[in-house]
Amino acid sequence: MSSVYFGAKTSLNRFAFLRPNADFIKSVIEYSGTRLVFYLREPLRNGFKILAHKSPDHPRIVYFPIDGSELVHEKMKQWAQMNAANSADLRLKTKITAVFLGLDEEPGSADSPLKDESVDPKEVFQFQNHSGVPLFAVDITDNEELCHDIIGRLKDVEYLANIDDIMNLSLIDSSIFSYGKMYLDWLYRNQYCPGCGSRVIPIFAGSKLQCTNEAKETDSRGNQVFKCPVRKTSVNNVCFPRQDPVVIIALRNSSSTKILLGHNARRKNLDEKFFSCFSGFMEPGETIEGAVEREVWEETGFKLHEKIQIVKSQPWPFPCCLMVGCVGTTDPGVDNEINIHLDKELDVCKWFDIDYVANLVYKRPTDGKIRLPYAGSVAFELIKMVIDDCKSKGRL
Known part of the structure; x- marks a missing residue:
């Protein structure tokens, strides 16, 4: 069965195993061709809206080049540094939430989010044996400076929030919207640990949550373990995205x-x-x-x-x-x-x-x-x- 409907078609390779690799994420941020997809929270609809080129029938997501704004690039570099350090202040200091979505391995192809853009194969991002154009989803709701900077650099764009508009996205764009939105929604709704109430932070490029409670205790075997019931378990169902x-x-x-x-x-x-x-x-x-x-x-x-x-x-x-x-x-x-x-x-x-x-x-x-x-x-x-x-x- 081929997936040919809303939210179910994507050419991205997620490269999930590279998300914890700080060197990889740093390289992705330094690459000038990395694309960012911007979201704003929509309180009235209890959801997210996405930045797109205006069109009454066929809106297109804006795939913003990371070097399209010095302010944007510097903010993403700050995010990458704090992400590598698992900083407890990541969201507070950057005022953004970012998620690495993956690499578009065939930019410019019919199934590519970047099918309308010219990408020189010789200039695509390279890391070890992997190549492509990196994509991020970024929630900029809390960063007013970034919001104004981005809108000021673009023409004929708007944030899509109405489901009628969202459903008019192409199959590929709807998949990108769904992918990024579900991660960002999960990260926004989960800011405190359900085990101990401490603040949680996104790690692994936004794909996992970690409790910031460092308090430890001695278990029955004499080992030092985290007090938090979430942190002390190697696998649980609150640190990873829910669907x-x-x-x-x-x-x-x-x-x-x-x-x-x-x-x-x-x-x-x-x-x-x-x-x-x-x-x-x-x-x-x-x-x-x-x-x-x-x-x-x-x-x-x-x-x-x-x-x-x-x-x-x-x-x-x-x-x-x-x-x-x-x-x-x-x-x-x-x-x-x-x-x-x-x-x-x-x-x-x-x-x-x-x-x-x-x-x-x-x-x-x-x-x-x-x-x-x-x-x-x-x-x-x-x-x-x-x-x-x-x-x-x-x-x-």
Whole structure:
């Protein structure tokens, strides 16, 4: 299955094993062709917006050259020095949060974030046996001086915050947006250690958090260990980025003539026409199939009896989820047994004829009574997949 929708296509090589290498990061910062992607926090939407070239239909992310501003380059050098030293004052003194995203190994190619720019292969960044154009995501919200400097050097740019604009990004740009946004969102929301309450700092070029509490104690074996319950464990689930798995299910009937769609009760006064698939966060100890069975039963009253296929996935940066796309098929003779009164997440749940939804998917004339999720979202792709399969009399 090829990933060809929002947030799921990238040509970047992340080079995760080089993130802890201070010499590598220093070299990346010194390279004049390194590109920076700038974000601002958006309190009203509880998220982030990204700097892009203005366009009503096809906005493009600004990939700012690190040497495009002396102030920007000096600030990134300061960040690199403090990152190498694991400085507890990293965020306080630099007033930025930066994350190394990776190297674009084929700059200028069709799948490159820099496809519209001319990059001389002889001038790309080189480190050991690796080469490419480095990219960083940088949150500059708290650095007013940088914000003014960057905007003052660019024309016809704006920060994209509205989801309608974000969804108009190219497949490659949407992947960069999602990648950087999810890291920066995680770093912003986690500034204090959940084990001891001390301040935490980003290390490994922004890809890991470390508690700054240096206090130690003697364990039962006479060894000196950190007092903080987070720092004393070699592996834990709070020092590395979190991505919450969410199952999302397109549900069809046994004869493949109808698809079940629901309207979320929380959107009752916002968008009465919006109908979509069924979804929910996976819970600890659940398999994907188990989560699908539970969510479908809780929201619709139907029991799938393992008639489930896992077919697609998509990183979804609103806020920070991994959407696990599935298709489910109900038992024969139960189409009229809809029950939305268990968890009451839906206020409307209906079966729709395949032909009717196909007209919506392919933008043919309809009565306009409902609308589907954004094209490019995994919800839309699942609906389209089921429609196409039912029309061709296939079976996923």
